[in-house]
Amino acid sequence: MEGDPLSALFTPAFVVDVDKAKRNAQRMIERCQKLGVQLRPHMKTHKTLECADIMTGGSQRCIVVSTLAEACFYADHGYDDILYAYSVPFDKVERCAALSERLDLFQILLDHPDALEQLRKRPLKDAIAKTEGVELTGVYAHCGNTYYCTGVEQIQAVAQETTKLTLQFMEKLKAVGITCKSSIGSTPTCSHPVKDMAQLSEVHPGNYVFYDVQQSTIGSCCLEDVAVRVLTRVIGHCPHRNQLLIDCGWAGISLDGAGKLPTGYAVIEGHPNLKLLSMTQEHGRVEPISGQLDYSKYPLGSLLTLIPYHSCATAVMHPVYHVHSEGRLVGKWTPTRGW
Amino acid sequence: MEGDPLSALFTPAFVVDVDKAKRNAQRMIERCQKLGVQLRPHMKTHKTLECADIMTGGSQRCIVVSTLAEACFYADHGYDDILYAYSVPFDKVERCAALSERLDLFQILLDHPDALEQLRKRPLKDAIAKTEGVELTGVYAHCGNTYYCTGVEQIQAVAQETTKLTLQFMEKLKAVGITCKSSIGSTPTCSHPVKDMAQLSEVHPGNYVFYDVQQSTIGSCCLEDVAVRVLTRVIGHCPHRNQLLIDCGWAGISLDGAGKLPTGYAVIEGHPNLKLLSMTQEHGRVEPISGQLDYSKYPLGSLLTLIPYHSCATAVMHPVYHVHSEGRLVGKWTPTRGW
Incomplete structure (x- = not known):
């Protein structure tokens, strides 16, 4: 079928314009480079190897996933530095530990003391287990409220507010002797970042590689x-x-x-x-x-x-x-x- | 994992109570036998081999599908007498023809003269092509309006009306010399059939093997x-x-x-x-x-x-x-x- 026109497809068919996807990805890479912040693209929109390669600029490092199935899929195909952006599910701690032992870097989220207990029972890396138990790597926030925005001005107001709150929280952590990374993200804010986002460690948008009508309505894209x-x-x-x-x-x-x-x-x-x-x-x-x-x-x-x-x-x-x-x-x- | 309790599953997980599915299927088989009408179960709810086997009582014959992918899947696994309940899609006539040549019986729907033209260009069976072109096998109707019902009385009123209209149409066909089958269906009407449905050739419900909250609200099941x-x-x-x-x-x-x-x-x-x-x-x-x-x-x-x-x-x-x-x-x- 290669070389055939789109009209050769049986319908319904989901089609990707690879040039647009590459352009969307390249623009996000450049935007983050210009801002001086690490891009950690989210895989949940597409869940494919090919698109992950485009979004990571071929590095196959530093990604976010929404399911453990995605984490395993990318790990199986040579990806590393994977952040499983999900409050650690108690039924999957053992699978997380196994994945952690295979990868150089596998990160999960915690948002409750009970989850810390689960991790103390089954730490993700032996080395850490023997010394300190569990290590805090960073703070992760998703400004999902950008999905109620219309236009760049509103998006940037949310970006500014989220960044401010996150940086204030980082300062409070620092004041009690904790230094760690900060990551925020959403396709709208990362499509129209504000300067202060440069003070964050990472951003983690995902939808931008495809975009959609919703994003065009919000104002993330045309x-x-x-x-x-x-x-x-x-x-x-x-x-x-x-x-x-x-x-x-x-x-x-x-x-x-x-x-x-x-x-x-x-x-x-x-x-x-x-x-x-x-x-x-x-x-x-x-x-x-x-x-x-x-x-x-x-x-x-x-x-x-x-x-x-x-x-x-x-x-x-x-x-x-x-x-x-x-x-x-x-x-x-x-x-x-x-x- | 066999023998494990459901709590051993990673979540979210879609689970099927096989005893309930078998009971739902058996009840529908018995209901149709009692009524004296052929059951042609629809596969679109589950799309699995195992559930198809349960719904056909092991015969692996006389089913309905909603996509050509389903038709090919069941044909590949020994099923025959497959009705592709979809107005023949012009992009898939060639695939329909290929399937038709592999199976004893493969039926499609027509609802427009243009579709008849498509079929005359590429008839589904050579034998027919050489003689008459295209053969009308029957009339197919889905009383989707049962989904607005609440309770058995309303369901049976729709069943009665659909049956009456279908049988009247069959009479009109007969009056101009056309004798063919009639098939109606929907899980609500087939869960609570009316006597006159015995005069139809077939019924084609599908959802009943699983049922769901919607069907319980309509009154098809508890x-x-x-x-x-x-x-x-x-x-x-x-x-x-x-x-x-x-x-x-x-x-x-x-x-x-x-x-x-x-x-x-x-x-x-x-x-x-x-x-x-x-x-x-x-x-x-x-x-x-x-x-x-x-x-x-x-x-x-x-x-x-x-x-x-x-x-x-x-x-x-x-x-x-x-x-x-x-x-x-x-x-x-x-x-x-x-x-």
């Missing part, structure tokens, strides 16, 4: 920066309801974004008057925002292109991503799944 | 009949928000059911006062419907059991299902995915 689409085909005309049926249901794009967009569950590229109104497992219902559908524009079998509201949620529905450069297929990426 | 759960663990206490954090987000249970239940995105078994309020990819926020949380009842690491609102949507999020009998693990089922 719609043109979004690197992913779901291709779908018209499979039915329903003139009695003034609707089209498409072959993408919630199994192909997810239910994320309900009620958020005037265009429904996605943006239908090049058709601003169309709305993805509702879905069943394998069908989508599309209707015009206003007026009557001109069915001659949408013959059965014709392609439509959906820009996902939330690329993390859409990607997770697909067992394979079809990768293209300028509309020609160049390969497939296979994500890891599960926990 | 909550006790639901064969699937998502196991999750408490991973955080948030007393400032009167909330618990659990390790199941939308990646583990799906976003289906938003706004439908007083208990949020699921029913939390044994805790009727708890609500799964909102989710991120890997976190769920749980709060009491009324009053203050007693955190001593929900220590970090403790298990909670979610009954899914829509088992089709939840199952699709999991690359493996953990199967148990009376709380002891007996195996794993691996579903097929994609299109």
Whole structure:
């Protein structure tokens, strides 16, 4: 299939514009270099080796993951310095310890004294166990409130506030003799960083490599920066309801974004008057925002292109991503799944 | 892990009570036998070989699928008489033809003259192609409006109306010299069939093997009949928000059911006062419907059991299902995915 146009794909199909993904990744690398802060990209949006390679600039070091399955997947493929950004799950302490012993650097999160007890019972590294028990490496925060922002000004206000609070906390730690790293992150703040973020040790955004309609609405990116689409085909005309049926249901794009967009569950590229109104497992219902559908524009079998509201949620529905450069297929990426 | 209790599983985990699934399947088989109508079970809820075997009573014949990937998966594993219940997708005619040539019986749906044109260009069986082109096998309807019902009376009213309309249509076909099969279905109507359904050739329900909270709300089943759960663990206490954090987000249970239940995105078994309020990819926020949380009842690491609102949507999020009998693990089922 390499070299074929996108229209050769069976639908629904999740497609990645590799040039846009590389450009998004390169811009984030440059932004962090300019700011003087370490970039630790998050893998949860895509969960593939190929995209991890792009985001780490080929270093295969210094990543964040959201599941232990991701941590093991990347460790199995030569990645190291992995931060498992999850309050240590008590059922997985043994698996964390095993992974820790295989890697040079494996970090987990703690947010409760009971979790410290779990780690004292089964420390992640023998060397540490014999000396001090558990070592605090840093402080990790995710400014998820940026997802309620609209525009750069609001994003940067959150970035400033989060940075200030984090740095104040670091000062308090220092005052009691604790020196450690600080890491904050979210795609909106790291897409529009403020100067003070230079005083942090790390940032850990993830979604930016794909971006999505949500990020463009927040103001993290332009719609043109979004690197992913779901291709779908018209499979039915329903003139009695003034609707089209498409072959993408919630199994192909997810239910994320309900009620958020005037265009429904996605943006239908090049058709601003169309709305993805509702879905069943394998069908989508599309209707015009206003007026009557001109069915001659949408013959059965014709392609439509959906820009996902939330690329993390859409990607997770697909067992394979079809990768293209300028509309020609160049390969497939296979994500890891599960926990 | 066989023989282990459910608490040995890493969470989130999708678990199937095989005894309940078998009982649900057996009841449907008996209901159809009693009615004298052929059961053609739908595979889209589970997409596994093991559950297909249970639903077909071991015959491995006469099934419905929602994707061509499912059709190929079942064909590859010895299944035959497969109905691909989807308006023939123009991009997949060649794959349909190839499958048709491998199987004794492969049926597709047509709902537009353009689709007939596509099939005349590439008929599914040479034998037919050489004689008549395309053969009408039957009429297929899904009474999806049963999903708006509450209680057996309403379900049976829809079943009666759908059956009547279908049989009237069959009469009209007969009047112009066309004799063919008729198939209707939906889990609610087939869980509470009306006598006239005996005059149909087939029924094609699917969800009934698992059932879910939605089906219990409609009245298709009792909550006790639901064969699937998502196991999750408490991973955080948030007393400032009167909330618990659990390790199941939308990646583990799906976003289906938003706004439908007083208990949020699921029913939390044994805790009727708890609500799964909102989710991120890997976190769920749980709060009491009324009053203050007693955190001593929900220590970090403790298990909670979610009954899914829509088992089709939840199952699709999991690359493996953990199967148990009376709380002891007996195996794993691996579903097929994609299109």
